[in-house]
Structure formats: C-alpha cells, structure tokens
Amino acid sequence: MKHLVLAACIGAFSLTTATAVMAQEPAKKTTTKKKSSSKKAAAGAAAAAGTAAAVTPSGEKWQCELGNSLYIAGDMLRDEVLTVHWQGRDYKLPRQATVTGADRYYDARTGLDLVVIPSKAMLFNKNLGQRLADDCQSAAMQAGAAAPTQAGGLRAPATTPLLVTPPDGQTIQPGSTQQSAAPKQ
Secondary structure, three states: OHHHHHHHHHHHHHHHHHHHHHHHHHHHHHHHHHHHHHHHHHHHHHHHHHHHOOOOOOOEEEEOHHHOEEEEEOOOOOOOEEEEEEOOEEEEEEEEOOOOOOEEEEOOOOOEEEEEEOOEEEEEEOOOOEEEEEEEEOHHHHOOOOOOOHHHHHOOOOOOOOOOOOOOOOOOOOOOOOOOOOOOO
C-alpha cells in the first residue's frame, strides 16, 4: 500500500513539474532569440572595431617557426613586465619566479605564457592548453648569441667546471662508498 501511495505522489509531482516547464519553455525561446541576435550584432561591431584598431608592433622582432613572429618590448635583464605583441595585440606579461632558471612571463588573465631559455623562446596559451609559437629567436640569437635572459646573466661562466675531480685524481662513483687505502685489521 505504501508503495502505491509513493508511486502516485511521484507521478503527480512529475506531471506538475513537466507542465510547468512546458509552460515556461516558449517564453524562454523568444527571449533567447532576441538576445542572440543582439549579441551577434555586438560581436560583429566589435570585430570590425578590432580590425580597425590593430596595434602597430613595437620592440624587437623574434622570428618563430612556421612563419610566425612576435615582438618583445622591454629589457629582459632588468624589467619586471614585458610587452609582447602577438597577432595584432599587445600583452603585458609580468615576470614570474622559476626554479628551472628559465625566464618566464605570465599573465593569468589572458593566459599568455612566454618562456625564454638561452636557445629560444616559446609562447603558450595556458587557458587553451596549447603552444602558440615555438623556436622563436631574435636576430642576434639567429647569429649565434644566447637569449638576453636574466637567468643567463646570473649563470656561472662556461669555463668554470661544475664537477671538479679531487686532488688525488680518484673519482667517486654515485651510489658507492669510499674505502680507504689502508687495510683493515
């Protein structure tokens, strides 16, 4: 008996809810049509204004693979914010701290992420999860120079070896223990 009463209540509730939804549905369709047509007109006007107000690039040109290029304005050795011109727009990218030694400029609002290592620069869009440009190099870098990065200026000169052999000439293998030359007694 309880199951029959419960089934009747659920059926009545679903019938009432379905009727209310059907009554509201035509009203929603007419308002969405009006909004979508006004949104399309606004988007078209914004696109026309965006193409008319294209920003002229400033800064140093970096040539990337696949014929892409970007312009970087600012001094990578001292500036905390660089201006990157990419596809007709200027983006202000603040410097981010890294543990890898690469210079990274990232703006969370736009999602643009510029990573500069001594041999090249890469531009990512973190919001879309894709790499926009790769193997970007300035004219000096194409001639053989390293990227003008802050991390490169702080790095030790290449003539200083990172691993030095001990004065006795013996090398220690990783994971092995050093034993003395004296015999055990």
